[in-house]
Every structure is written in structure tokens, then in C-alpha cells.
Amino acid sequence: MEFRRIAKDPGCGARLGKIVTPHGDVRTPAFMPVGTQGTVKALLPEQIRSLEADIILGNTYHLYLRPGHRLIAALGGLHRFMNWPHPILTDSGGFQIYSLGALRRIAEEGVTFQSHIDGSTHFLSPETVVEIQETLGSDIMMCLDECIAYPATREEVERALARTARWGERCKKTHNNPEQALFGIIQGGVYPDLRRRGAEEMSSIGFDGYAIGGLSVGEPKALMLENLAATAPLLPEERPRYLMGVGTPEDLVEAVFHGIDMFDCVMPTRSARNGLLFTNGEKVVIKNARYREDGSPVDSECDCYTCQNYSRAYLRHLYVSGEILAMVLNTIHNLRHYLRLMERIREAIREGRYPDFRNRFLRERTAGAVEGGADAVTGER
């Protein structure tokens, strides 16, 4: 993997770049649609590609449990298995294991946990997590990290941070295939000095890229941004920086400002399945009665297939009727909304006007959010 820095905005940390992988290039800043179980829910690979996605995310924890990484390898690897010949990043599963709560036990050697599918007991270590990802054949692999809940004491965070560093070393030692990149993960909770320490420790180990993990796990938005701002600039300039599991369009715009290059989040796809559609103005809760006879598209400024061909009234009809096509059309729209935002972000950086873009964007969105908020009050969501 190679990371080419194409431009840097003179007025902030925003960077324009390109990640070159064996399965193609990734234009950064990039948003990665989430394809947890070997499918970006509801979409065909060709549809995902047509939305201008360069890379998608797969999940080690889920694929290890079902259908199994060896099965996927026997059938030609994850790209072939799911018919996506373009770049794939696999998450290590640290976050999923953390989410299991009482079903997992973390020790220095690794994590013992029970499958959410059938309750069977499994053990994953920094070594096995890298081996599984090498077996899957993803382009970018993630280290196993210890993600902890918010709130947590400084002592707890410090302990998880230290363990994440030791696990990072073990992942790096296991990493064997030069065709696959390995990213380290920075923890540190909401303690900026611990975030700094994490950034230094992981940088000194040396990875192909660096991720900021353990944010967007329940902490207030201001704390998330503060810790992001404290961490991102400390990460090596010449490597991609990935903010894991974040977030809203506003979060993305803000994080790029601080120098983040990569994102993933279930928000566009999950919201789509729940009938919540993104626009440049207020959000559209498609089941609302106000859209019953609305012949206009979800977003008249959107260039997606859904907005080009269907009315809000039709989408509402599909959604309230429980039709599968609602999931398909909504997902197309929301993902395109995110990916088009990334295009606009890249364009603004290329033209050296990112701070202005960011300020305008956040101002407009704040205005839009007030209108959108009204829907929540009526309880129609």
C-alpha cells in the first residue's frame, strides 16, 4: 500500500490524497460504506461502485464467526466471495468484542468471547486477528485494540491504552503479507494527554496507517472533537489517518478539517433502512404523513438514482408497505449523499478553500437541524 499526498489545505489540517492498493486506488478523504457480513446491506457491488465508493469495510469478527475465514479463502478470498474487486478494509473486531459486554473476557493473551449467533466460545488474540485478516485477503487490516466504554476512569483508560500498544506490537510482528497494509489504532478515551501518548507509542511501532478508535462511543460531541483535534495532528504526516465509526456529515467535515483521511460509519446505511434520509437541508423521515402526496424527490439537489427516478410519495408507500425495495432505494440515496459530500470535500481541499467550505457547511446544517428537529417532536419518526 502506498499513500500519495496530493494537496494540503493551507488554512487547516485537511489533506487530499490517494491510497494505492492491489485492488485499486482510494481517493482521500474517503468514506467507506460498511459491509459487515460480506455485503453492504441491500446493495449489489455494482450499485455501490456506481455511487463512487472506492473502498468498503468488512468485519473480521463477523466473517470469522460466519461463514468463516477459511471458507472464504477456499472460495477465492473476500473480494471474490462477495464480488467486490475493489479495495476492502477489514476491521479487527475489537469494537464488536467490546460491544459483547458480559459475553467476553479480556486478558493479556487475548479475548475469550461467546458468539452472538450460537453462544459458542472463541478466542482471538492480536496474532490470530492478523492471521484471519490475511486469510480473508483484505487490502487494509486493523490491529486488535482494547476499546473500553465511556465513561471510564483515567486508570482504566491508561491500562487499555498500554495493552493496545502491546497488542499492536504483536500484530506488527505477525503481519506477513506485504500485499496487505496494517493500521494501528490509537485509544486513550477522552483524555487528550493519553491520546497523545497513544499516538506516540503507535507511531514508534510504525504502521502503514493510523486509526483513532474509541471515540463516538457515547461521549459528548464536544469531547469527541476535542480528543480528535488533540490526536490527529500527532499522527505521522505521510500515513493515512482513519477515524473509526464516525459519524454524521458534520462530524466528517469537522474531522477532515483536523486532518482525517478515512471514515466508516453505519449511519447512512442503517438510517436508510429506518427510513431516515439525508438531504442538504432537513432530514426526511420518509414515513411521515406529510410526504404522502409529495411528488418531489427526496433531495432535488441529489444526483442519485433514487432522486432521479422516484418521488417521496413512492418511497413513503414502499416504506409503510414494508417493501424490500424501500431499503434498496433509501440506501442508494443515503450512501450517495455521503459519497457526494466526500467529493465536495475533496474539491474544496484541492481548491484550497476548505476552512470556508467547512464554515458554510456547518452553518447551513445547524440551520437545517432546527427544522428537522420538529419531526422528532411530533413523534412521527
Place this chain on the structure above:
Amino acid sequence: MEFRRIAKDPGCGARLGKIVTPHGDVRTPAFMPVGTQGTVKALLPEQIRSLEADIILGNTYHLYLRPGHRLIAALGGLHRFMNWPHPILTDSGGFQIYSLGALRRIAEEGVTFQSHIDGSTHFLSPETVVEIQETLGSDIMMCLDECIAYPATREEVERALARTARWGERCKKTHNNPEQALFGIIQGGVYPDLRRRGAEEMSSIGFDGYAIGGLSVGEPKALMLENLAATAPLLPEERPRYLMGVGTPEDLVEAVFHGIDMFDCVMPTRSARNGLLFTNGEKVVIKNARYREDGSPVDSECDCYTCQNYSRAYLRHLYVSGEILAMVLNTIHNLRHYLRLMERIREAIREGRYPDFRNRFLRERTAGAVEGGADAVTGER
């Protein structure tokens, strides 16, 4: 609407033809994918079209209740609403109302029934059913008929038959828009002489096409075929003949032999969503453990997108994981299986070898069914 007869097989009743509608041509014998609620479940219109479907079916009962025919008309009609610019046939809703059982009361004037959605009370008559279909703007409309359960006494069937004829006259009188065709429906239960009477009565009223209804409602297959064979040849040669709600690939092949030109059935789409996939050999119950590591396509002879790009192992993984994409890929395959069968049927008629095609097909399928039957025994479906 115009029906052009292109060829007739010299050895049986099979006919090759073309129905010309304001929204395009329909090659017959034709299979119509079912799009009850304004969507062929799980598929985009472009996907349906790419499977070589010429026409789809919409349902008056469902669309009347939700989202409402006037709403659809206000948004440009059913074609525009659902983004399907090709021919549409709308069923009258007679069968759906019949299926409501205790929730409906049938009188000479029409049918009073309660909505399956919200329990609200509605009244549909032969006149309103035609008016609703004119409002929807379908290319082919169906008369309101009285469909009765199997088994039924001769007296019951006779009464329903007579009423269906009187309702047919009223539908015809209401029919106003020359751009839309109106088909009559032949009832008569499993009494061949009543079927004959129905065919004569409806023919003397004079419709743009004739449908055989009230079959495949629970009667033994042999009775279905006997009554089909007794009815089809009595229908006017120069009009399309439509066998409603039927059936298996074997049923289609057999019905074409007796001179049927059009079919609709939920079998390919519903089976797909239940993970039952059609092949030219045995059926594939995709969740079976035997397909866990199966790298081959569902049907190596199939030219569909699913078979060209995905393994049985991947489809099984999607299905057992409850992924929406399973519904999409399975529906593409099953519909293509049906539509490709129609292509083969038309080719056999064109080449004057339909009886031979039919005999081979039924022989092969019977052999395949025995193998397929084993799955049911293991209870793995």
C-alpha cells in the same frame, strides 16, 4: 391493444404472438412478474427489464387501499409512480377479495369488505373496479369476477359463474378508455361443462382478451389441467388467453400446450424470498448445510447475474445471515429462470417442435423432482 398471432404449433394448441400496447410489446407466451404493491418485490425496474420481462402485474385491490389510485393518478399514473415505463396488467382484486374470507360480503351490486391493513370498510363493484384501473392507467385491465373456494358444489359454482358473466357485462359497459384493454375472466370451478358455458358467455360479451380464473385454488393438479384443457380451446382464437395465478414451470409448459398465452404467479418471487431456487434439475434449498462450501453457481446453465457472479456458498451465507441482498439475488435468479423458460417455449413454438419440447421438459422435471424431494424429507427447508 392489438394481438398479433405469429405462429401456431401444428401439433398442439401452442401459439406464438405479440401483444401491442401503448407502453410497448409483449412477446407471448409471456410470464408476468407480480408487482402487487407497485413493486416487484426486491427488484429495481431496470433489473426486471434486464431479465427480459415485457410486462408486469399490479394489483387493483392493494393499490386502491394503499397508497390509493387517485394519489397514483395525481403523480402521473402507475407507470410513472413505480418507474416502469413498459406494459402493466392490473388484476381486478377479485381473487384478493375472495381470499379475505369472513372479511367480505358479496352481493349482486358488488363486494363489501374490510381492509386487511386497517379494518376499514370498502365497497367495490364491477363499475368501480374498472374506474380504478382506468385511474391507475394500466395497459390491460381485468373484470371483477366472483372467485369461489375449492371444493364447491355445482350449484355454488353455477351461481358464481352467472354473476361473473353479469359483472363482466357491467365492466364492459363501464370501460371507457380505448388506450386500455379489458379482459374477461372465465370461472366454472372444476366442472368442465360450466367452464365451457363461462367461455361462451364471456366470448359473446366480447373482450380484448380472456382469462381463466379460479384454478390453482387448492384443487388436484389433474383437475386443474383437465379444466384448463376443456376451457382454453373454446376461447376466441384471435384474442390472448391468460391463465391467472399459475404456476410451476411444469404448469406453464402444459398450459402453453393447450393454447395459453399469458401467466402470472408469485411462485418465482415468493420462493426466492424463502430461499428456494429453481434450476433445470432439482430445486436448491439454499439454506441447506450441503451448500455451505459449494463454490458453484445455483445453476451452471443459467445466464442470470446471480449465477454469473456468486456461489451457492455466498448465497447461503447471505440467506442464513438474514441479509436483504439474499432476497435481491435470489429473486433475480428465479425470475430469470421463469423468463428464460418462456424464451425457450417461444423458440420451440417458432420452430414447430412444441410437443417434443413439452414431452422432454416434463420427463426431465419429473426425474429432477424425485431428487429434489429428498430435501423436504430432511426437513431442512
